[in-house]
Amino acid sequence: MEILEKAKTEYPSADTNGKSLLKRIFGEDAFKNNSDWIELFQNFCKKNNLTITYDYSKRKEAGYAYLPHEKLVDAEDEHENASCMIRKIIALNNKEKNFIPDYKNKSQRRWFPVGEMTEAGLVFSHTFYEYWGSSTLAFVGSPFVSPTSDEAKRLFVEYLSIYEKYLIVTQ
Numbered sequence: 001m002e003i004l005e006k007a008k009t010e011y012p013s014a015d016t017n018g019k020s021l022l023k024r025i026f027g028e029d030a031f032k033n034n035s036d037w038i039e040l041f042q043n044f045c046k047k048n049n050l051t052i053t054y055d056y057s058k059r060k061e062a063g064y065a066y067l068p069h070e071k072l073v074d075a076e077d078e079h080e081n082a083s084c085m086i087r088k089i090i091a092l093n094n095k096e097k098n099f100i101p102d103y104k105n106k107s108q109r110r111w112f113p114v115g116e117m118t119e120a121g122l123v124f125s126h127t128f129y130e131y132w133g134s135s136t137l138a139f140v141g142s143p144f145v146s147p148t149s150d151e152a153k154r155l156f157v158e159y160l161s162i163y164e165k166y167l168i169v170t171q
Contacts, residue, residue: 082165113156
């Protein structure tokens with residue numbers, strides 16, 4: 001993991017002095033709060049040469065990031081779009097890492113992040129792995145897995161505002 005990526009991952013849990021030090025080292029912009037989840041995904045798409053499409057027939061075509069709702073009417077629409085966003089982000093990350101989740105392989109660890117609700121909102125808590133083939137447990141987001149604990153945490157922290165829309169559906 002790059003030094004800056006590691007710093008971004010640790011930033012949310014750092015105390016005031018730690019945050020101040022990280023900002024002095026890496027600059028203020030490195031730790032901007034990406035609270036606008038739609039803009040965050042648009043930037044991800046731009047960086048990865050993806051075109052956002054609302055056309056269901058293009059959902060599996062290379063170069064596209066499919067979202068089901070162009071106009072967001074309610075929290076349910078936001079949740080569904082966020083689900084597609086996270087799936088695309090993790091799929092591309094796993095492709096870069098040459099990681100293919102194999103749910104029939106009982107010895108392959110598949111890591112996912114766990115968030116915690118606090119008074120301040122959703123925050124990263126820890127990562128967890130499961131072999132899925134070895135139990136009858138069902139986890140929300142089983143396709144949202146990463147090859148390592150560090151990757152699962154990095155993606156959760158970096159795309160927290162998208163995870164919030166996925167995990168917290170308010171009416």
